[in-house]
Amino acid sequence: MKLYTYFRSSAAYRVRIALNLKGLASEQIAIHLQKEGGLNRKPEFRAINPHGRVPALAIDSGDVLIQSLAIIEYLDETHPQPPLLPRDPVERAKVRALAQVIACDIHPVNNLRVLTSLRTLFGAGDEDVVNWFRHWVNEGFQPLEKILASSPETGTFCHGDTPGLADICLAAQVTNNARFGVDMAPYPVIARIHAACMALPAFQKAAPQNQIDAE
Amino acid sequence: MKLYTYFRSSAAYRVRIALNLKGLASEQIAIHLQKEGGLNRKPEFRAINPHGRVPALAIDSGDVLIQSLAIIEYLDETHPQPPLLPRDPVERAKVRALAQVIACDIHPVNNLRVLTSLRTLFGAGDEDVVNWFRHWVNEGFQPLEKILASSPETGTFCHGDTPGLADICLAAQVTNNARFGVDMAPYPVIARIHAACMALPAFQKAAPQNQIDAE
Secondary structure, three states: OEEEEOOOOHHHHHHHHHHHHHOOOOEEEEOOOOHHHOHHHOHHHHHHOOOOOOOEEEOOOOOEEEOHHHHHHHHHHHOOOOOOOOOOHHHHHHHHHHHHHHHHHHHHHHOHHHHHHHHHHHOOOHHHHHHHHHHHHHHHHHHHHHHHHHOOOEOOOOOEOOOOHHHHHHHHHHHHHHHHOOOOOOOHHHHHHHHHHHOOHHHHHHOHHHOOOOO | OEEEEOOOOHHHHHHHHHHHHHOOOOEEEEOOOOHHHOHHHOHHHHHHOOOOOOOEEEOOOOOEEEOHHHHHHHHHHHOOOOOOOOOOHHHHHHHHHHHHHHHHHHHHHHOHHHHHHHHHHHOOOHHHHHHHHHHHHHHHHHHHHHHHHHOOOEOOOOOEOOOOHHHHHHHHHHHHHHHHOOOOOOOHHHHHHHHHHHOOHHHHHHOHHHOOOOO
8 A cells, every 4th residue: 555645644644644553554655744745736746636636545446535634434344453443323314423523523624725715815924824723723622622532432441441543633733733833732631632642553663753754 | 303404404414314314303403603703603503512613412421512424423333224334444435435535624614604704814816716516526526536436335425335435524515515616527427326316315305495594
């Protein structure tokens, strides 16, 4: 398998963690999103991946899978051990929902391309961008903290005592928050789970600073 | 089941379609997102759903499920007929990815709360908001059209000749695009699939204008 990745991409980070948790090797190909107006916009990459974003996972069949959550569910379906989702449908829905609070509510609005658009379209400055980023993290983390703090399923990780899909999204988000100085004091459960994740080699090795393209 | 919904919400629209495709009855409870600063922000609704957004599906166990994609996968797992995802893991990943190009790349950035923030934080006017909306639709629809036009799996619908998860997201997005005057001329395959969806009662009945809270 070949993973098209960018060290800072939160979505690529998720797939790197999943590959590590599953013990799957992959060749990592770095696609710099800021150099030369974005290497992901070049025809060479678009030929491989018309979507033009990272992560993309080229699998042995020749298919190139896109979208981090879809890729992770694929890895979980084809390599069931260790499972990244519970077996019960209601519990699966809860874990997927926790993941999606991050992957659908927070991350897309704070993506590099959106932050860049705020600057170019509305003249947003550094402080505006930081405030925007923090605002949407807080909008998502407030309910996330409440759910995790009150749910009987919460353990060492978001659901029980083994890491899964929600932890993958949580860890990548919290790690990337640090660049924007998000105050984690209101989120003790999220912070505790992040620490539990980062104590595991699968999460550590996937972290931005440990990638081949880290700056 | 009780579905907390808002007629204009693209995410609630997705769940309404899925319930109809599965032939499942639900009580619909309208949560107006604009009246009185958003009825979703009231303590009564937060007590039921700490996430404070629609859709939310209260199921018979007492659990309240959130996040449209998680809810739809739950419905598909608990009511397998007709299936909303293919059986093969690679094909499932492709369909989920098509859905997520819309649900993770386009919709969150164009959500009501984001558009409102552009106005309040950056003084965006009506034209700025319309241009913003169209920009992110085009950023997602260009690769989506390319993938659908070139994929051998594309049929009457996004994957074969029966509607599934990707069609649900596509239909809700295209329907809501109309309010922002998105030009569909560059997207003949997406437009064709949308028309095929809207010819089905399950999609029609779920449309915004056919809801109890439609204005």
